[in-house]
Amino acid sequence: MNRLPLDILAILPVLLPLLAGALLLLFEDRRRVVKVSVSLATILALLANAIALLVICSTGGENGTGRVLVHLLGNWPAPAGIVLVADRLSALMLTLTALLALASFVFALARWHKAGPRFYSIFLFLQMGLNGAFLTGDLFNLFVFFEVMLAASYGLVLHGSGTARIKAGLHYIPINLVASSLFLIGVSLLYGVTGTLNMADLAGRIRGVHPEERMLLEAGAAILAVAFLVKAAMWPLNFWLPTAYSAATAPVAAMFAIMSKVGIYVILRLDLLLFGHDSGPSAGFGSPWLLYGGLATIAFGTIGVLASQSMPRLAGYSVLVSSGTLLAAIGVGSEPVISGAIYYLLSSTLAIATFFLLIELVERGRAAGADVLAVSMEFFGVEEDTEEKQVEEEVGIPLPLTMAVLGAAFVGSTLLLAGLPPLSGFVAKLSLFAALMGDGATVPGSSWALIALLTISGLAALIAMARTGITTFWVPMEANLPNVRAVELVPVAGLLLLCLGMTVFGGPVMRFTDATARMIATPTAYMQDVLAAPPVPAYKQSGSAKP
Structure with a gap:
């Protein structure tokens, strides 16, 4: 009996949500069970499956890179x-996506899964697109999975209907369609110069590109980068994001926290793979x-945090x-900084997803119209259409203990977003500061600028969250008792516990991110493994290989 190869685990993250989502399309929405x-x-x-990949990809390899x-x-x-290629970085992103999907889906079971048609299939197709983008080893299929992800996100950003979501969708959809067009143009230029779209093969051919064609190569890479930077929300390409994310329903907004990281992942992967230190004349392109675009984005986001008068826009x-x-x-590009950035990616994504879920619960106790993301604003206050009236129902029981639990969760979110101890946000910023300082002898001015902006952004988050917390929780208890179900509190508590676990087990997590940064900074093993992977031999019924 022949054993299945381990690489079958690399296709299951794409295959499972595809089959399940397609199967659910055959059932009517009333078959909710x-x-x-x-x-x-x-x-x-x-x-x-993601955890299994994470364990497998974390063992072996040269220099412990996995x-x-x-x-x-x-x-x-x-x-x-x-x-499809699974390594430390892609397995880590798959695990993060699965954790957010589980938390968001469980939260949605309180009511949001009934707020629009085909929610289950669209949610699974979104996960399929995300997983495929993290696993693919060539640029064309990155475009395919990118489009699957975006198509599903179009449906989810409009899920629950409402004027605010429709307006946000009218901005969100065209901007992403333009980004997709730029994606195709950039990929076409790269293929025209190198003759390949396989990432590992592309990395090897870039070094030998003729000098007369290098400018065309770099132009294609720049156009491709713009498409990813739109999704990563770099200034000035990010004006669409606060409106779209704040208008989405709570579980969708929490899931969208990982979508902006798709652009970050691709830029991190391709920057070090195609334009790393061994890329010849294009190294560091x-x-x-x-x-400097990242510094400008931090500054713009910090101003927005201070100026925000509602929690969804703050998030x-x-x-x-x-x-x-x-x-x-x-942009700094050193291994220690990349390691700290990976830790920060995990912490900040979990923190923002937690905050998006928490906002919906906290806003439920405020007056109708206080915020477009609050469920009660549409379901309890404003009558817009018949479909929303059908979803309208009491959720949970208002108890004084509820505000205490929500307040504790709000404090945890504040500590995470501001980067204060004892949660993982503090460890993430501390690791970045230590990596940027290096030996302390010669610290570039850009590193000092990044340290200063990170410090200021943390202070701004603390001020904005404290201001919001006072206006939300410092009121008579009788006037602010939202109805909350346990199924809604469990995902919020679970994500906060994950952040706490990243602090308690900070040493092992940092060692993992160190090895991951070392792996992507020296992609020789990645290139060799991809290009040398042998086809699986076919077998006759007798079990002998075909000639």
Whole structure:
């Protein structure tokens, strides 16, 4: 009996949500028990698969950088065939996506899964697109998964209807369509110069590009980068994000916290793979733009955080601060800074997702019209259409203890966003500061600027969250008792506990991020494993290989 190869785990994150989402389209929306059961089982299976990949990819490899699993779709070898590649970084992003999907989906079960048609399938297709973008090993299929992710996000940003979401969608959708067009133009230029779209093969060919064609190569890379920077929300390409994220429903906004990180992931992967230290004349191409663009994004996000008069927009601008920090760190490019950036990516994504979920619960106790993201604003206060009236129902029981729990969760979110101890936000910023300072002898001015902006952004987050907390919680208890279900509190508490766990186990997590940064900074093993992956031999019924 032949054993299945381990690389089969690299296709399951794409295959499982695709099959489950397609299957659920065959059932009517009123078959919610079936749809919830299938969706939840799929999400749990994806989480288990991601953890398995994380464990497998964390062992072995040269210098402890881990193992690379390569799955050849159609059994065609690279670079001619399509490949899915799982390594430390992609497995980490798969795990983060699965955790956020589980928390968001469980939160949605309180009511949001009934607020619009085909929620379950669209949610799974979004996860499929995200997983595929993290796993793909060639640029064309990155575009395919990018479009699957965006198509699903179009449906989710409008989920729950309402004027605010429709207006946000009218901005969100065209901007992303333009980004997709730029993506195709950039990919076409790169293919025209190098003759390949396989990332590993592309990294090897860039070094030998003729000097007369190098300018065209770099122009294609720049256009491609703009498409990713729109999704990563770098200033001045980020004006759409606060409005779109603040208008989305709470579970969708929490899931969108990982979507901005898709652009960050691709830029991190391609920057070090294609334009790393061994890339010849193009080494370091675009790094200064990432550094200074990231600094500008942090500054813009910080101003937005201070100026925000509502919690959803505050959370939206916090996404910009997170993206700017990661872009600036990628622009610096040193291994210690990249390691700190990966830790910061995990912490900030969990923190922002937690805050988006928490906002919906806190806003439920305020007056109708206080915020477009609050569920009660539409379901309890404003009558817009019949579909929303059907969803209207009491959620949970108002208890004095509820405000204490929500207040504690709000304090935890404040500590995370401001980067204060004892949660992981503090460890993330501290690791970045230590990496930027280096030995302390010669610290570039750009590193000092990044340290200053990170400090100021943390202070701004603390001021804005304290101001919001006072106006929200410092009121008579009888006037502010939201109805909350346990199924809504569990995801919020779970994400906060994950952040606490990242602090308690900060040493092992940092060692993992150190090894991950070392792996992506020296991609030779990645390139060799992808290009040398052999096709799986076919077998006859007798078990002997075909000649």
